Amino acid sequence: MLLQNPTKQAAVTTADKVFEQLQHAIVEGEMAAGSKISEPELAKRYEISRSTLREALNRLEKCHLIERKANIGSRVVDCTIEGLLELYITREALEGMACRQAALNMTDEEIGHMQSMLAQHAGDKALQDGVAYYQEEGDVDFHYKVILGSHNQQLINLICGQLYHLVRMYRCQFGMHSPRATRAFTEHSNIIQAISDRDGELAELLMRRHIAASRKNIENKIALQKAAQHSEEI
Amino acid sequence: MLLQNPTKQAAVTTADKVFEQLQHAIVEGEMAAGSKISEPELAKRYEISRSTLREALNRLEKCHLIERKANIGSRVVDCTIEGLLELYITREALEGMACRQAALNMTDEEIGHMQSMLAQHAGDKALQDGVAYYQEEGDVDFHYKVILGSHNQQLINLICGQLYHLVRMYRCQFGMHSPRATRAFTEHSNIIQAISDRDGELAELLMRRHIAASRKNIENKIALQKAAQHSEEI
DNA sequence: AAAAGATTAATTGTCGACAATAATACTTAA
DNA sequence: TTAAGTATTATTGTCGACAATTAATCTTTT
Numbered sequence: 001m002l003l004q005n006p007t008k009q010a011a012v013t014t015a016d017k018v019f020e021q022l023q024h025a026i027v028e029g030e031m032a033a034g035s036k037i038s039e040p041e042l043a044k045r046y047e048i049s050r051s052t053l054r055e056a057l058n059r060l061e062k063c064h065l066i067e068r069k070a071n072i073g074s075r076v077v078d079c080t081i082e083g084l085l086e087l088y089i090t091r092e093a094l095e096g097m098a099c100r101q102a103a104l105n106m107t108d109e110e111i112g113h114m115q116s117m118l119a120q121h122a123g124d125k126a127l128q129d130g131v132a133y134y135q136e137e138g139d140v141d142f143h144y145k146v147i148l149g150s151h152n153q154q155l156i157n158l159i160c161g162q163l164y165h166l167v168r169m170y171r172c173q174f175g176m177h178s179p180r181a182t183r184a185f186t187e188h189s190n191i192i193q194a195i196s197d198r199d200g201e202l203a204e205l206l207m208r209r210h211i212a213a214s215r216k217n218i219e220n221k222i223a224l225q226k227a228a229q230h231s232e233e234i
Numbered sequence: 235m236l237l238q239n240p241t242k243q244a245a246v247t248t249a250d251k252v253f254e255q256l257q258h259a260i261v262e263g264e265m266a267a268g269s270k271i272s273e274p275e276l277a278k279r280y281e282i283s284r285s286t287l288r289e290a291l292n293r294l295e296k297c298h299l300i301e302r303k304a305n306i307g308s309r310v311v312d313c314t315i316e317g318l319l320e321l322y323i324t325r326e327a328l329e330g331m332a333c334r335q336a337a338l339n340m341t342d343e344e345i346g347h348m349q350s351m352l353a354q355h356a357g358d359k360a361l362q363d364g365v366a367y368y369q370e371e372g373d374v375d376f377h378y379k380v381i382l383g384s385h386n387q388q389l390i391n392l393i394c395g396q397l398y399h400l401v402r403m404y405r406c407q408f409g410m411h412s413p414r415a416t417r418a419f420t421e422h423s424n425i426i427q428a429i430s431d432r433d434g435e436l437a438e439l440l441m442r443r444h445i446a447a448s449r450k451n452i453e454n455k456i457a458l459q460k461a462a463q464h465s466e467e468i
Numbered sequence: 469a470a471a472a473g474a475t476t477a478a479t480t481g482t483c484g485a486c487a488a489t490a491a492t493a494c495t496t497a498a
Numbered sequence: 499t500t501a502a503g504t505a506t507t508a509t510t511g512t513c514g515a516c517a518a519t520t521a522a523t524c525t526t527t528t
Contacts, residue, residue, distance in 0.1 A: 012304045012305065013304050013305070013480095013481065013482090014481085014482080015481080015482085016304065038509080039509075039510070040508090040509075040510095048482080048483090049482060049483045049484070050483090050484090050510090051285065051481085051482060051483065051484090052481075052482055052483085054289075054510095054511095055288075055292075055481085055482090058289075058292040058296075061296070062292075062295070062296050064391075070246045070247050070250065070489095070510085070511090071246065071247070071488085071489050071490065071509085071510060071511075072489095072490070072491095072509090072510080073490095073509070073510065083387075083388070086386045086387060086388040086389070087388055089331060089335065089386060089388070089389070090328075090331070090386070090388045090389055090392065092331065093327045093328055093330065093331035093389075094324075094327055094328065096327065097323060097324070097326065097327035101323065152320045152323060152324070153317075153320060154317070154320040154321055154323070154324045155320070155323070155324055155327075157298075158324065158392065247510095247511065247512090248511085248512080249511080249512085272479080273479075273480070274478085274479075274480095282512080282513090283512060283513045283514070284480090284513090284514090285511085285512060285513065285514090286511075286512055286513085288480095288481095289511085289512090304480085304481090304519095305479085305480060305481075305518085305519050305520065306479090306480080306519095306520070306521095307479070307480065307520095
């Protein structure tokens with residue numbers, strides 16, 4: 001996932017840099033989900049004092065990548081199926097509303113950019129048909145553009161600043177390379193159409209269905225896995 | 235506002251206690267919105283070291299009550315009308331979804347509690363007709379119960395752990411003692427009915443309208459104020 | 469006199485050490 | 499042998515001091 005969080009500013013302080021490294025390590029699974037974090041050990045590994053490490057940990061906690069308990073310590077968050085489904089439900093609510101606001105607040109110029117981006121993805125897709133990677137990049141890119149297009153700082157901060165770190169973590173941990181590439185592309189087209197029509201209600205509806213479809217796709221996979229496990233046991 | 239955040243745990247560490255005091259001070263307006271925060275000064279006032287003060291500041295930043303810039307410092311968040319409207323839009327999205335999930339996931343027992351709570355509020359209302367205070371308490375109480383009823387930890391954390399601190403701050407700063415008491419009561423009744431009918435779609439719709447009505451109520455007030463200002467100038 | 473630059477003061481970021489709390493290992497009693 | 503209680507170790511929370519950066523003051527120049 002090459003695209004970076006579009007809302008973050010350049011890391012100036014060392015705590016910022018360590019935060020980014022740790023964030024990467026957690027999202028990519030180099031630090032095991034659910035594992036305990038030892039402050040002295042991490043501080044030694046990154047060659048910083050515990051103070052600046054704790055500063056970095058605070059930022060990780062801010063985007064829900066770790067959990068802290070007083071006098072006990074920090075743990076990397078656990079990636080559970082329930083948590084994943086909860087995340088999608090939250091995304092459905094927030095990104096649905098962001099999409100509605102985007103239809104109301106995006107400038108014509110911004111809409112033009114999104115349309116040309118989609119056209120370019122169409123080319124990529126035709127070129128590398130079936131390869132999900134570009135489409136996944138495009139997916140993230142598309143969603144970011146819609147969120148930023150809401151022009152609602154509260155929504156932007158919540159989704160880009162917090163939620164999407166968790167989304168990326170779940171994607172890596174569960175190895176989710178969306179197999180819905182072509183279908184997602186069509187759904188994106190329709191959403192952009194609704195936005196350029198300034199139809200907020202339809203835009204929200206379509207975005208919610210788009211995310212709900214991903215969630216149901218996951219639920220189906222889980223159900224199949226469970227069925228397979230069950231047949232093994234017999 | 236007597237009701238406390240139902241998701242928080244008891245403050246054990248001194249940073250926790252200072253965080254709560256600062257939170258109160260910011261929400262109630264004792265620390266002016268938009269004002270700069272001096273770490274040495276605050277540390278001296280609360281008789282703690284800068285380290286533990288910074289720990290407390292990190293928590294304030296987590297619930298969006300202050301904003302920090304690297305090498306520059308912290309400021310209490312500014313309460314703008316745009317920010318208030320953004321907050322209501324975000325609430326509409328999140329609490330609407332929470333209400334839908336509540337309709338799906340609340341236990342019969344939880345629903346029973348909510349119904350009896352509403353009945354009690356009806357008594358209070360009949361007793362002190364027109365006095366908004368109890369109703370406002372009841373309003374917060376009602377919304378908390380619905381959110382917790384979603385049984386979605388992600389939604390609960392976002393709304394109760396972060397958004398509602400800002401909501402309370404705006405309410406204090408703008409002196410908003412809802413004049414929609416009786417109307418809000420009816421809306422609450424209908425929402426609970428939808429939940430007990432397990433009608434998620436209707437429950438979400440009603441909750442969104444309930445919050446949107448508050449937002450529009452504010453927008454109208456603002457418009458009236460602006461009109462009055464304008465006529466003064468002439 | 470006003471603006472640009474240099475110098476000083478103040479604030480934030482980082483560090484290592486100590487205190488308080490929790491986890492572990494050990495001892496003792498049933 | 500197991501369980502409870504105690505002692506020990508390790509981890510987290512807090513502190514004061516120093517370094518790096520920013521803000522303020524003063525000087526200098528046009």
